[in-house]
Amino acid sequence: MKEVTEFDLRHPDYKDPDLKPEHFEFDGEGKIARKDRFERGMRRVHGMLIDLGLSSSRDAWTVKEELQKLKKYIEDMQRLKDLVCIVEQAPEDAEYFNLENREYVKNIDVEHLDIAKAEPSESHLINHDTCGKDGVWTENSAWLENIHSLVMLADMKEEILVMSGAMEACK
Incomplete structure:
Protein backbone atom coordinates (compact mmCIF):
# COMPACT_ATOMS: atom_id res chain seq x y z
CA MET A 1 0.00 0.00 0.00
CA LYS A 2 1.21 3.50 -0.92
CA GLU A 3 2.21 5.77 1.92
CA VAL A 4 0.38 9.12 2.30
CA THR A 5 2.55 12.13 1.50
CA GLU A 6 2.19 15.88 1.87
CA PHE A 7 1.20 16.07 -1.81
CA ASP A 8 -1.75 13.75 -1.23
CA LEU A 9 -3.12 16.28 1.26
CA ARG A 10 -2.74 19.27 -1.04
CA HIS A 11 -5.53 20.92 -2.98
CA PRO A 12 -5.54 19.56 -6.57
CA ASP A 13 -4.33 22.94 -7.90
CA TYR A 14 -1.17 22.67 -5.80
CA LYS A 15 -0.17 19.00 -6.19
CA ASP A 16 2.72 19.72 -8.56
CA PRO A 17 5.84 18.72 -6.57
CA ASP A 18 7.79 21.57 -8.22
CA LEU A 19 5.52 24.15 -6.59
CA LYS A 20 6.89 25.66 -3.42
CA PRO A 21 5.36 28.10 -0.93
CA GLU A 22 7.50 30.92 -2.34
CA HIS A 23 5.61 30.57 -5.64
CA PHE A 24 2.41 31.76 -3.94
CA GLU A 25 0.95 34.78 -2.22
CA PHE A 26 -2.42 35.83 -0.88
CA ASP A 27 -4.56 37.73 -3.37
CA GLY A 28 -6.87 40.65 -2.59
CA GLU A 29 -9.56 38.26 -1.34
CA GLY A 30 -7.15 36.48 0.99
CA LYS A 31 -7.00 33.34 -1.14
CA ILE A 32 -3.82 31.58 -2.13
CA ALA A 33 -2.75 32.57 -5.65
CA ARG A 34 0.28 31.98 -7.82
CA LYS A 35 2.65 34.93 -7.96
CA ASP A 36 3.04 34.39 -11.69
CA ARG A 37 -0.73 34.38 -12.35
CA PHE A 38 -0.56 37.54 -14.46
CA GLU A 39 2.20 36.15 -16.65
CA ARG A 40 0.36 32.84 -16.97
CA GLY A 41 -2.85 34.69 -17.80
CA MET A 42 -1.11 36.73 -20.47
CA ARG A 43 0.34 33.57 -21.97
CA ARG A 44 -3.19 32.14 -22.11
CA VAL A 45 -4.37 35.31 -23.88
CA HIS A 46 -1.46 34.95 -26.32
CA GLY A 47 -2.48 31.32 -26.92
CA MET A 48 -6.06 32.37 -27.64
CA LEU A 49 -4.83 34.96 -30.12
CA ILE A 50 -2.74 32.26 -31.81
CA ASP A 51 -5.85 30.05 -32.01
CA LEU A 52 -7.70 32.93 -33.68
CA GLY A 53 -4.87 33.45 -36.16
CA LEU A 54 -4.16 36.91 -34.77
CA SER A 55 -0.74 36.12 -33.35
CA SER A 56 2.08 33.69 -34.02
CA SER A 57 3.85 31.32 -31.69
CA ARG A 58 7.03 31.90 -33.67
CA ASP A 59 7.24 35.65 -33.20
CA ALA A 60 8.32 37.59 -30.15
CA TRP A 61 5.51 39.54 -28.53
CA THR A 62 4.88 42.11 -25.85
CA VAL A 63 1.96 42.42 -23.48
CA LYS A 64 1.08 45.78 -25.04
CA GLU A 65 0.96 44.29 -28.56
CA GLU A 66 -1.16 41.34 -27.50
CA LEU A 67 -3.58 43.56 -25.59
CA GLN A 68 -3.90 45.81 -28.64
CA LYS A 69 -4.73 42.75 -30.77
CA LEU A 70 -7.25 41.58 -28.20
CA LYS A 71 -8.83 45.04 -28.01
CA LYS A 72 -9.12 45.24 -31.80
CA TYR A 73 -10.63 41.76 -31.93
CA ILE A 74 -13.22 42.69 -29.31
CA GLU A 75 -14.02 45.93 -31.17
CA ASP A 76 -14.36 44.00 -34.45
CA MET A 77 -16.67 41.46 -32.82
CA GLN A 78 -18.78 44.26 -31.34
CA ARG A 79 -18.99 45.93 -34.76
CA LEU A 80 -19.96 42.61 -36.36
CA LYS A 81 -22.62 42.08 -33.69
CA ASP A 82 -23.98 45.61 -34.25
CA LEU A 83 -24.07 45.15 -38.02
CA VAL A 84 -25.85 41.82 -37.74
CA CYS A 85 -28.44 43.31 -35.37
CA ILE A 86 -29.03 46.29 -37.66
CA VAL A 87 -29.43 44.11 -40.74
CA GLU A 88 -31.54 41.46 -38.99
CA GLN A 89 -33.95 44.05 -37.55
Whole structure:
Protein backbone atom coordinates (compact mmCIF):
# COMPACT_ATOMS: atom_id res chain seq x y z
CA MET A 1 0.00 0.00 0.00
CA LYS A 2 1.21 3.50 -0.92
CA GLU A 3 2.21 5.77 1.92
CA VAL A 4 0.38 9.12 2.30
CA THR A 5 2.55 12.13 1.50
CA GLU A 6 2.19 15.88 1.87
CA PHE A 7 1.20 16.07 -1.81
CA ASP A 8 -1.75 13.75 -1.23
CA LEU A 9 -3.12 16.28 1.26
CA ARG A 10 -2.74 19.27 -1.04
CA HIS A 11 -5.53 20.92 -2.98
CA PRO A 12 -5.54 19.56 -6.57
CA ASP A 13 -4.33 22.94 -7.90
CA TYR A 14 -1.17 22.67 -5.80
CA LYS A 15 -0.17 19.00 -6.19
CA ASP A 16 2.72 19.72 -8.56
CA PRO A 17 5.84 18.72 -6.57
CA ASP A 18 7.79 21.57 -8.22
CA LEU A 19 5.52 24.15 -6.59
CA LYS A 20 6.89 25.66 -3.42
CA PRO A 21 5.36 28.10 -0.93
CA GLU A 22 7.50 30.92 -2.34
CA HIS A 23 5.61 30.57 -5.64
CA PHE A 24 2.41 31.76 -3.94
CA GLU A 25 0.95 34.78 -2.22
CA PHE A 26 -2.42 35.83 -0.88
CA ASP A 27 -4.56 37.73 -3.37
CA GLY A 28 -6.87 40.65 -2.59
CA GLU A 29 -9.56 38.26 -1.34
CA GLY A 30 -7.15 36.48 0.99
CA LYS A 31 -7.00 33.34 -1.14
CA ILE A 32 -3.82 31.58 -2.13
CA ALA A 33 -2.75 32.57 -5.65
CA ARG A 34 0.28 31.98 -7.82
CA LYS A 35 2.65 34.93 -7.96
CA ASP A 36 3.04 34.39 -11.69
CA ARG A 37 -0.73 34.38 -12.35
CA PHE A 38 -0.56 37.54 -14.46
CA GLU A 39 2.20 36.15 -16.65
CA ARG A 40 0.36 32.84 -16.97
CA GLY A 41 -2.85 34.69 -17.80
CA MET A 42 -1.11 36.73 -20.47
CA ARG A 43 0.34 33.57 -21.97
CA ARG A 44 -3.19 32.14 -22.11
CA VAL A 45 -4.37 35.31 -23.88
CA HIS A 46 -1.46 34.95 -26.32
CA GLY A 47 -2.48 31.32 -26.92
CA MET A 48 -6.06 32.37 -27.64
CA LEU A 49 -4.83 34.96 -30.12
CA ILE A 50 -2.74 32.26 -31.81
CA ASP A 51 -5.85 30.05 -32.01
CA LEU A 52 -7.70 32.93 -33.68
CA GLY A 53 -4.87 33.45 -36.16
CA LEU A 54 -4.16 36.91 -34.77
CA SER A 55 -0.74 36.12 -33.35
CA SER A 56 2.08 33.69 -34.02
CA SER A 57 3.85 31.32 -31.69
CA ARG A 58 7.03 31.90 -33.67
CA ASP A 59 7.24 35.65 -33.20
CA ALA A 60 8.32 37.59 -30.15
CA TRP A 61 5.51 39.54 -28.53
CA THR A 62 4.88 42.11 -25.85
CA VAL A 63 1.96 42.42 -23.48
CA LYS A 64 1.08 45.78 -25.04
CA GLU A 65 0.96 44.29 -28.56
CA GLU A 66 -1.16 41.34 -27.50
CA LEU A 67 -3.58 43.56 -25.59
CA GLN A 68 -3.90 45.81 -28.64
CA LYS A 69 -4.73 42.75 -30.77
CA LEU A 70 -7.25 41.58 -28.20
CA LYS A 71 -8.83 45.04 -28.01
CA LYS A 72 -9.12 45.24 -31.80
CA TYR A 73 -10.63 41.76 -31.93
CA ILE A 74 -13.22 42.69 -29.31
CA GLU A 75 -14.02 45.93 -31.17
CA ASP A 76 -14.36 44.00 -34.45
CA MET A 77 -16.67 41.46 -32.82
CA GLN A 78 -18.78 44.26 -31.34
CA ARG A 79 -18.99 45.93 -34.76
CA LEU A 80 -19.96 42.61 -36.36
CA LYS A 81 -22.62 42.08 -33.69
CA ASP A 82 -23.98 45.61 -34.25
CA LEU A 83 -24.07 45.15 -38.02
CA VAL A 84 -25.85 41.82 -37.74
CA CYS A 85 -28.44 43.31 -35.37
CA ILE A 86 -29.03 46.29 -37.66
CA VAL A 87 -29.43 44.11 -40.74
CA GLU A 88 -31.54 41.46 -38.99
CA GLN A 89 -33.95 44.05 -37.55
CA ALA A 90 -34.22 46.10 -40.73
CA PRO A 91 -37.69 46.52 -42.19
CA GLU A 92 -37.95 44.65 -45.47
CA ASP A 93 -37.99 47.79 -47.61
CA ALA A 94 -35.27 49.75 -45.76
CA GLU A 95 -32.39 50.92 -47.92
CA TYR A 96 -30.11 52.83 -45.53
CA PHE A 97 -29.31 53.13 -41.86
CA ASN A 98 -28.48 56.26 -39.90
CA LEU A 99 -25.86 55.21 -37.34
CA GLU A 100 -26.18 58.47 -35.41
CA ASN A 101 -29.87 58.30 -34.59
CA ARG A 102 -30.33 54.55 -35.19
CA GLU A 103 -33.06 54.89 -37.83
CA TYR A 104 -33.72 53.11 -41.09
CA VAL A 105 -34.19 55.21 -44.22
CA LYS A 106 -35.86 54.66 -47.58
CA ASN A 107 -37.30 56.62 -50.49
CA ILE A 108 -34.72 59.40 -50.62
CA ASP A 109 -36.13 62.02 -52.99
CA VAL A 110 -33.65 61.86 -55.87
CA GLU A 111 -34.83 65.16 -57.36
CA HIS A 112 -34.19 67.03 -54.10
CA LEU A 113 -30.92 65.17 -53.65
CA ASP A 114 -29.73 66.25 -57.11
CA ILE A 115 -30.69 69.87 -56.40
CA ALA A 116 -28.83 69.81 -53.08
CA LYS A 117 -25.75 68.33 -54.75
CA ALA A 118 -25.86 70.90 -57.56
CA GLU A 119 -26.21 73.81 -55.15
CA PRO A 120 -24.35 72.77 -51.98
CA SER A 121 -24.03 76.34 -50.71
CA GLU A 122 -27.82 76.64 -50.68
CA SER A 123 -29.73 74.99 -47.88
CA HIS A 124 -31.89 72.32 -49.46
CA LEU A 125 -33.76 69.74 -47.46
CA ILE A 126 -34.04 66.28 -48.93
CA ASN A 127 -37.22 64.33 -48.31
CA HIS A 128 -37.11 60.69 -47.28
CA ASP A 129 -38.85 58.20 -45.01
CA THR A 130 -37.48 57.06 -41.66
CA CYS A 131 -38.32 54.19 -39.37
CA GLY A 132 -37.25 53.84 -35.76
CA LYS A 133 -37.65 51.02 -33.26
CA ASP A 134 -41.43 51.37 -33.40
CA GLY A 135 -41.42 49.98 -36.96
CA VAL A 136 -43.53 52.84 -38.33
CA TRP A 137 -42.36 54.72 -41.41
CA THR A 138 -42.73 58.50 -41.28
CA GLU A 139 -41.96 61.25 -43.76
CA ASN A 140 -38.88 63.23 -42.87
CA SER A 141 -36.28 65.54 -44.37
CA ALA A 142 -32.60 66.19 -43.81
CA TRP A 143 -29.69 68.26 -45.07
CA LEU A 144 -27.29 66.87 -47.66
CA GLU A 145 -24.57 66.12 -45.07
CA ASN A 146 -27.07 64.01 -43.12
CA ILE A 147 -27.97 62.05 -46.24
CA HIS A 148 -24.27 61.55 -47.01
CA SER A 149 -23.77 60.03 -43.55
CA LEU A 150 -26.27 57.23 -44.23
CA VAL A 151 -24.92 53.73 -44.69
CA MET A 152 -26.45 51.45 -47.28
CA LEU A 153 -27.79 48.22 -45.79
CA ALA A 154 -26.28 46.40 -48.77
CA ASP A 155 -22.85 47.72 -47.72
CA MET A 156 -23.47 46.52 -44.17
CA LYS A 157 -24.38 43.07 -45.46
CA GLU A 158 -21.18 43.02 -47.50
CA GLU A 159 -19.13 44.04 -44.46
CA ILE A 160 -20.75 41.24 -42.44
CA LEU A 161 -19.75 38.74 -45.12
CA VAL A 162 -16.20 40.06 -45.24
CA MET A 163 -15.83 40.11 -41.45
CA SER A 164 -17.38 36.71 -40.91
CA GLY A 165 -15.33 35.29 -43.76
CA ALA A 166 -12.20 36.71 -42.21
CA MET A 167 -13.17 35.15 -38.90
CA GLU A 168 -13.77 31.78 -40.57
CA ALA A 169 -10.38 31.98 -42.27
CA CYS A 170 -8.79 32.36 -38.84
CA LYS A 171 -10.16 29.04 -37.60
